[in-house]
Amino acid sequence: MVTNITNLGRSGVSDWLIQRVTAIVLALYTVFIVAYMLFHPELDYATWSALFQRTWMRIFTLLAFLSIAAHAWSGLWIISTDYIKHAYARLGVQTFIIVALFVFVVWGVQVLWGA
Amino acid sequence: MSTLQVSVYRYNAETDSAPYMQDFEIDTHGRDLMVLNILQMLKAKDSTLVFRASCREGVCGSDGMNMNGKNGLACVTPLSEVVKNNKLVLRPLPGLPVMRDLVVDMALFYKQYERIQPYLQNENPAPAIERLQSPEERDKLDGLYECILCACCSTSCPSFWWNPDKFVGPAGLLWAYRFMADSRDTATRDRLAEIDDPFSVFRCRGIMNCVNVCPKGLNPTRAIGKIRELLMANAT
Ligand code: SF4
Numbered sequence A: 001m002v003t004n005i006t007n008l009g010r011s012g013v014s015d016w017l018i019q020r021v022t023a024i025v026l027a028l029y030t031v032f033i034v035a036y037m038l039f040h041p042e043l044d045y046a047t048w049s050a051l052f053q054r055t056w057m058r059i060f061t062l063l064a065f066l067s068i069a070a071h072a073w074s075g076l077w078i079i080s081t082d083y084i085k086h087a088y089a090r091l092g093v094q095t096f097i098i099v100a101l102f103v104f105v106v107w108g109v110q111v112l113w114g115a
Numbered sequence B: 001m002s003t004l005q006v007s008v009y010r011y012n013a014e015t016d017s018a019p020y021m022q023d024f025e026i027d028t029h030g031r032d033l034m035v036l037n038i039l040q041m042l043k044a045k046d047s048t049l050v051f052r053a054s055c056r057e058g059v060c061g062s063d064g065m066n067m068n069g070k071n072g073l074a075c076v077t078p079l080s081e082v083v084k085n086n087k088l089v090l091r092p093l094p095g096l097p098v099m100r101d102l103v104v105d106m107a108l109f110y111k112q113y114e115r116i117q118p119y120l121q122n123e124n125p126a127p128a129i130e131r132l133q134s135p136e137e138r139d140k141l142d143g144l145y146e147c148i149l150c151a152c153c154s155t156s157c158p159s160f161w162w163n164p165d166k167f168v169g170p171a172g173l174l175w176a177y178r179f180m181a182d183s184r185d186t187a188t189r190d191r192l193a194e195i196d197d198p199f200s201v202f203r204c205r206g207i208m209n210c211v212n213v214c215p216k217g218l219n220p221t222r223a224i225g226k227i228r229e230l231l232m233a234n235a236t
């Protein structure tokens, strides 16, 4: 058993599952947004804003934000452990990624519930 | 023209500061020899050349090497399969430390093999004669037990190159599944627990370099998929 403390879940199988499930959420969200734009060729601010006033859309979008964060973290964690062999450099990069993702999520929440 | 241009990787840790390629010209008399035959002819010309070989029929797994960019067993690889433009480039298996010329240090490869406990474990008392297996149960081992541990697969796997100390690699994982699939083995849960971390199994990215080179035609990627299924079934 190889022990790790910086990966997302506590085991290989949980990381793997989280990556797959978040990928599905992101795929659904992408399909929805693209389809919405196709069905609203004359999209204006009022329609767009009304869409994001709805609770289900906010939940869906928040879910997509969290999925991006989890998906990006598990993927970038793997890349950092493959290519950055110096332990402190790796920890530095991993910390930077976590902080950046955290900022993006909070910022996204602000945008979503602001306006 | 039956003269073959052969270029061989040479390195002696005791006398050379860096590896270099040595060029030879070999007259094959137009025969479609095996790469191992060529190596033996080279050895007759330059007795300092070092490589491993034993059975010369694809059974012992000693002479895994990189021939014109692809891993394989020199003894069962005919020239017609690898030679292009009359040129043959021989290198040691990639990703493992070179000890001398075409001989690599396989310690990491064996360490990963040892980790998966490659032997039958059964907690039930042994029956008087033998542990029986039905023909169907025996069939499940086909495509798994034939592995000769030549390391051609693991040393062509980028995931193994980056993390040979943590990722079990295709050969070890094929063996792990060979025991999980055996009806006489009762240690599947312990076997799974040992490799349920982000590296041992899950570093496999499924690019199938291993399948592409296996001289025995085995499919480690499929075995890895089966292990993943077992891990999922156990964990959800
Ligand atoms: S799976 Fe194939 S390539 Fe890999 S060690 Fe076994 S025989 Fe060699």
Ligand code: SF4
Residues within 6 Å of the ligand: B156, B157, B158, B159, B160, B169, B170, B203, B204, B205, B206, B207, B208, B209, B210, B211, B220, B221, B224
């Ligand atoms: S399929 Fe997996 S084990 Fe095989 S070469 Fe690719 S990453 Fe390595």
Ligand code: FES
Residues within 6 Å of the ligand: B052, B053, B054, B055, B056, B057, B058, B059, B060, B061, B062, B063, B064, B073, B074, B075, B076
């Ligand atoms: S010499 Fe035994 S496999 Fe090639």
